[in-house]
Amino acid sequence: MQETKFQPVAVDTDDEPTISNRQIVCCSKRKVAVAALISFLLLSVIILATMLSICQSKWEPTEPTKSPLTYTTIEDQTPNPDSPPVSTNCDRICSTPEDIRTCVFTWNVSYYYSLTWPCGNCPFDIADCYREECIPLNGLKRPLVTVNRQVPGPKIVVCKNDIIQVTVNNYLDDMTGITFHWHGIDQLGTPAMDGPSMITQCPIPFGLSFVYKFKADHAGTYFWHSHIGSNRADGLAGPIIVREASDPHEDYYDFDLTNHTLMIQDWMNITQNANYVKYLYSAGKNEPDFILINGRGKGPGFRNLKNPFKIAYTPREVLTVEKGNRYRIRLMSNAFTGCPMKVSVDNHSLAAISMDGFPINMVPFDSLITNAGERFDFILNANQTVDNYWLRVEGIGKNCERTYIRPSLQEFAILRYLGAPDTAPEAFENSIIDAGVVFNPTERQKYDKSIRIVNLTSLNKQHIHT
Numbered sequence: 001m002q003e004t005k006f007q008p009v010a011v012d013t014d015d016e017p018t019i020s021n022r023q024i025v026c027c028s029k030r031k032v033a034v035a036a037l038i039s040f041l042l043l044s045v046i047i048l049a050t051m052l053s054i055c056q057s058k059w060e061p062t063e064p065t066k067s068p069l070t071y072t073t074i075e076d077q078t079p080n081p082d083s084p085p086v087s088t089n090c091d092r093i094c095s096t097p098e099d100i101r102t103c104v105f106t107w108n109v110s111y112y113y114s115l116t117w118p119c120g121n122c123p124f125d126i127a128d129c130y131r132e133e134c135i136p137l138n139g140l141k142r143p144l145v146t147v148n149r150q151v152p153g154p155k156i157v158v159c160k161n162d163i164i165q166v167t168v169n170n171y172l173d174d175m176t177g178i179t180f181h182w183h184g185i186d187q188l189g190t191p192a193m194d195g196p197s198m199i200t201q202c203p204i205p206f207g208l209s210f211v212y213k214f215k216a217d218h219a220g221t222y223f224w225h226s227h228i229g230s231n232r233a234d235g236l237a238g239p240i241i242v243r244e245a246s247d248p249h250e251d252y253y254d255f256d257l258t259n260h261t262l263m264i265q266d267w268m269n270i271t272q273n274a275n276y277v278k279y280l281y282s283a284g285k286n287e288p289d290f291i292l293i294n295g296r297g298k299g300p301g302f303r304n305l306k307n308p309f310k311i312a313y314t315p316r317e318v319l320t321v322e323k324g325n326r327y328r329i330r331l332m333s334n335a336f337t338g339c340p341m342k343v344s345v346d347n348h349s350l351a352a353i354s355m356d357g358f359p360i361n362m363v364p365f366d367s368l369i370t371n372a373g374e375r376f377d378f379i380l381n382a383n384q385t386v387d388n389y390w391l392r393v394e395g396i397g398k399n400c401e402r403t404y405i406r407p408s409l410q411e412f413a414i415l416r417y418l419g420a421p422d423t424a425p426e427a428f429e430n431s432i433i434d435a436g437v438v439f440n441p442t443e444r445q446k447y448d449k450s451i452r453i454v455n456l457t458s459l460n461k462q463h464i465h466t
Ligand SMILES: *[C@@H]1O[C@H](CO)[C@@H](O)[C@H](O)[C@H]1NC(C)=O
Pocket: 066, 106, 107, 108, 148, 169
């Protein structure tokens, strides 16, 4: 046997032939060919089977393993005999006399990802985009910080004087601490529940729970958000609605539906923390990439092999109304960068009835401008032709308004009358809409017709803070 330089060990040429030598000696060319063919076929089957199993496992909604945590709470949760009865769903018509409840919520805070397993075949199969734990955003795949795998987070809907009790379980397994703030709620008598980290409380550490408990003593539209670091821009925010039995504006609307809540926000295609470091040390700008309405929008399109010429998009938010009714819409801005947003509904003039949780004398308007943290309740009179209409949200602040090199940031929801087709409105998305009477512009924002805060009058004098 010939020695090669890859076989440095000396081989005695008198030895018996090695196995390979024997094969070469005994095998005919035909047998070699058949053996090669069989090996090739076997290999192909194995490769194909492996590929199929990878493809299948990719879309199976499997649960990632959760680390085994032990929980301790700072509060004994055995019901207090003086507490109102416990309820896990307080979204109801508020009555007189009041049936006050303790409204309990359990929030698991964890890292998560958009458009992942639970989304199945979204956006090619639109129904999949509405599956539980599917967060489609605007089609962008990115890390999120969530409560119960929802963006926006769970809605808190209660009646005035209910007790809100939220158990927060911190599953942020990179040891990030967490606190929550209940934006707009005064916390009279419960300052320790207000949430700013290192001011009213230490952050809740990873692996532990904390129970927030406070009274919803004032009706209005509020929202909750994380009050540590920047993760309220990455998914940790959600609506709070406090209704009351005798609302001063009740004659102006027919419906105050829980699903007519609009949480709008500017949105990055990377986490806000990553963006902030980039802003400070590299790119030098703090411009959001997108606007989301109730966590949804139409961003980059998708193609698949089944239908290569069709581009699929994640669905936009839809508000359904029935012609002839008047609806109370509750809007809240969870903006993070300097990005005030202008909100309007094509072919509908609107009327504001409440701002930041305080009722005001009704103010008709065509567009309104909302800054970070502001809330507006307005009436939408569904008195137009049965059709689909754009609800437009346009960025107008220095970080997202139109410049010479880029258009303004925009996103849309669809106002759909019952009976209208399940399609997008016909009006162009980028049509320039006359802003009309603009409610709440700042001094810097010049419009022909505007109504500013100084023009508002509170409906209830006792609500004026002195
Ligand atoms: C929170 O996590 C725990 C532990 O995994 C689980 O039992 C519970 O169902 C979760 N709650 C919610 C609301 O997701």
